[in-house]
Amino acid sequence: xxxxxxxxxxxxxxxxxxxxxxxxxxxxxxxxxxxxxxxxxxxxxxxxxxxxxxxxxxxxxxxxxxxxxxxxxxxxxxxxxxxxxxxxxxxxxxxxxxxxxxxxxxxxxxxxxxxxxxxxxxxxxxxxxxxxxxxxxxxxxxxxxxxxxxxxxxxxxxxxxxxxxxxxxxxxxxxxxxxxxxxxxxxxxxxxxxxxxxxxxxxxxxxxxxxxxxxxxxxxxxxxxxxxxxxxxxxxxxxxxxxxxxxxxxxxxxxxxxxxxxxxxxxxxxxxxxxxxxxxxxxxxxxxxxxxxxxxxxxxxxxxxxxxxxxxxxxxxxxxxxxxxxxxxxxxxxxxxxxxxxxxxxxxxxxxxxxxxxxxxxxxxxxxxxxxxxxxxxxxxxxxxxxxxxxxxxxxxxxxxxxxxxxxxxxxxxxxxxxxxxxxxxxxxxxxxxxxxxxxxxxxxxxxxxxxxxxxxxxxxxxxxxxxxxxxxxxxxxxxxxx
Ligand code: ADQ
Numbered sequence: 001x002x003x004x005x006x007x008x009x010x011x012x013x014x015x016x017x018x019x020x021x022x023x024x025x026x027x028x029x030x031x032x033x034x035x036x037x038x039x040x041x042x043x044x045x046x047x048x049x050x051x052x053x054x055x056x057x058x059x060x061x062x063x064x065x066x067x068x069x070x071x072x073x074x075x076x077x078x079x080x081x082x083x084x085x086x087x088x089x090x091x092x093x094x095x096x097x098x099x100x101x102x103x104x105x106x107x108x109x110x111x112x113x114x115x116x117x118x119x120x121x122x123x124x125x126x127x128x129x130x131x132x133x134x135x136x137x138x139x140x141x142x143x144x145x146x147x148x149x150x151x152x153x154x155x156x157x158x159x160x161x162x163x164x165x166x167x168x169x170x171x172x173x174x175x176x177x178x179x180x181x182x183x184x185x186x187x188x189x190x191x192x193x194x195x196x197x198x199x200x201x202x203x204x205x206x207x208x209x210x211x212x213x214x215x216x217x218x219x220x221x222x223x224x225x226x227x228x229x230x231x232x233x234x235x236x237x238x239x240x241x242x243x244x245x246x247x248x249x250x251x252x253x254x255x256x257x258x259x260x261x262x263x264x265x266x267x268x269x270x271x272x273x274x275x276x277x278x279x280x281x282x283x284x285x286x287x288x289x290x291x292x293x294x295x296x297x298x299x300x301x302x303x304x305x306x307x308x309x310x311x312x313x314x315x316x317x318x319x320x321x322x323x324x325x326x327x328x329x330x331x332x333x334x335x336x337x338x339x340x341x342x343x344x345x346x347x348x349x350x351x352x353x354x355x356x357x358x359x360x361x362x363x364x365x366x367x368x369x370x371x372x373x374x375x376x377x378x379x380x381x382x383x384x385x386x387x388x389x390x391x392x393x394x395x396x397x398x399x400x401x402x403x404x405x406x407x408x409x410x411x412x413x414x415x416x417x418x419x420x421x422x423x424x425x426x427x428x429x430x431x432x433x434x435x436x437x438x439x440x441x442x443x444x445x446x447x448x449x450x451x452x453x454x455x456x457x458x459x460x461x462x463x464x465x466x467x468x469x470x471x472x473x474x475x476x477x478x479x480x481x482x483x
Contacts, residue, residue: 005468006047007139010130011035012090012146014052014076018066026066028073032359035143036074037245038456042464050076051130053090057083079129081122088118090146091320097184098145100323102172103284103378104179108323116184123149127157134162139467141167142196149185152192167467168193169200169240172380173406174209180216190214194221194230197470200240200463202381202406207239233473240463241410242381243454249390252363261364269368273308273433276369278362278384279376280317281324281354286375286402286419287314287331291350293375293425295338298349300423301430305342308433310373311351311365328354366391371432373400374407375419381406385414389444389451396444398432410454413446 015036019027030036039048058066063080070076081089092115100108127150134140134154142150151166158164180186193199194214201207211228215221222229227236252258275294279285294310314331318324335352342349357365366372372388382405389399389411401407401414408416417428435443 004047005137005139005464006049006135007141007464008049008051008130008133009035009039009141009143010051010126010147010150011143012053012094014054014070014078015050015074016070016076018054018056018070018078020056026062026069028069030074037248038242039460040245041457042460046464048075049133050074051079051126052076053081053086054078057081057086077129077133079126081125085118085122085125088115089122091318093119094146095318095321096323098148099172101179101183102145102170102175104173104176105283105378106179106182108283109182111184119185120149123147123153126150127153130154131157134158134164136163138162138164139167139464140164141169141464141467143169144171148189149192152188152195155195163472165197165467165470165472166195167198167200167463168196169463170206170210170380171202171242173378174201174206174213176209177212177216180209180213186213187217190218194218194228194233194235196235197473198236198238198463198467200238200466202239202241203409204239205409206380206406207237211237234471236466236470238466240459240466241406241454242383242459243451243456244383244386244390245456246386246390246451249363249366249387250393252360253367253391253393255360258360258364258367261361262368265364265368269309271307273304273370274368275308275310275371275373275429275433276365276388277310277312277373277375278365278388279314279374281314281328281331282317283323283327284376284378286377286404287312287327288334289377289419289422289425290373290375291331291334291338292422293373293419293429294350295341296422296426297429298338298342300426304430304433305349306344306347309349309351311369312353313357313362313365314352314354315356316354362387363391367395369397370395371398371400371429373429373432374402374405375400375417375425376402376405377419379405379407381410383407385411386451389447392444393448396441398435398440398443399447400428400432410450411447412450413443413448415443 017029017031021027058080070078096110151168211223227234277290298305335350339350366388374385385407399414402419403416415428417425
């Protein structure tokens with residue numbers, strides 16, 4: 001990869017979090033996790049320029065100050081959106097239309113034409129900020145479902161003026177045919193995606209579905225296994241499984257602070273096995289299914305009552321969306337019912353935490369759990385599974401992983417489950433808790449090999465290498481003369 005190459009990374013959110021303090025001044029903090037840390041290692045070698053929404057409503061008079069600070073601190077350009085625009089675009093169209101449909105859950109989707117118009121408008125606003133920065137030879141890397149129309153808009157605006165390559169990575173699954181058929185804007189979305197030189201998804205299934213979806217709604221698409229030809233342009237469609245930076249987790253686990261948190265917690269759970277669940281409280285993560293399986297374990301294998309606990313961290317997410325509030329209520333009622341049923345004076349089976357835990361505490365939880373149970377009913381990849389493996393170098397615990405995650409295709413040592421099949425999930429938990437040491441270690445080592453090899457740096461480098469290797473091409477004019 002050419003080290004002088006400039007990469008414009010465009011994502012819904014900036015790589016830093018900005019908050020307003022009591023005195024009205026702003027606080028800036030680099031976001032932990034996410035895309036910024038995935039690309040951290042590469043940023044030292046290549047010139048990155050970020051674009052993203054700061055996530056707060058900023059008065060016009062403060063915009064210059066914030067732009068200056070953000071440019072200085074993380075080489076980023078904030079894309080300002082009014083509160084009303086952001087709400088219709090993000091809370092509305094992104095989270096209540098695109099998110100459920102991309103995850104094949106049309107029953108959770110709501111439709112509203114104002115949201116749709118604002119989604120288009122925000123993708124145009126992103127282009128307004130980006131276009132003045134683009135130079136010949138740039139690689140533009142656009143991320144995720146919030147910006148599906150941006151590649152097409154940029155291609156139209158820059159076509160004649162700049163020689164650039166555009167890449168797009170979708171972090172969610174690409175929907176199955178039935179959900180795709182009701183996706184609003186599907187033609188516009190496919191047309192935009194095919195304005196890219198390279199389109200990346202986590203696994204081959206999603207890439208295949210994207211190719212079929214584009215073929216279904218657009219004329220003039222010609223497909224071969226790894227690329228498409230559209231309006232005379234070649235578009236590569238590849239799968240690049242994202243990973244994590246395992247060293248940062250291992251190093252944190254080995255700090256004295258985390259080690260003492262682990263010892264303290266181990267003492268309070270002495271004589272009991274620990275199953276861990278960590279998720280944003282999102283309906284894709286299958287928390288009710290996990291709780292039902294744990295309940296069934298205690299019913300069907302009563303020898304575990306008093307001997308096993310489930311620690312469930314539910315990170316608050318999208319609290320302004322009704323479906324998420326309903327999910328929280330349902331999960332908390334379910335936790336109460338199960339605890340009411342199986343608790344004893346000296347035993348509470350489920351330890352439920354509705355909060356975002358600090359990174360050190362998260363690493364301590366990962367390190368002390370005997371089993372990590374991931375029961376997503378849909379999930380693009382699922383990085384919690386990788387993080388658990390990275391933190392388990394001493395204990396070599398068991399990963400119980402839903403077949404509906406991208407990670408299930410990557411981690412051969414995991415015990416794969418179907419979260420809808422409650423009795424078999426309960427059996428799988430029992431199997432995970434009783435796996436003979438030699439088999440457990442073998443399975444763990446298989447997972448660790450993948451987590452250590454397919455890191456986030458490798459993911460970023462592979463995508464950018466592939467993007468840089470695509471031929472620079474002009475779009476041939478369409479027969480109707482429209483470009
Ligand atoms: P998410 O749906 O957010 O990501 P996931 O991949 O599991 O799901 O990542 C969650 C991240 O949040 C992890 O890095 C984790 O450390 C962090 N996190 C979890 N609990 C936390 C807590 N209590 N406090 C602080 N941080 C916490 C989307 C897609 C996934 C895809 C990723 C990356 O839905 O399928 O794997 O993007 O592409």
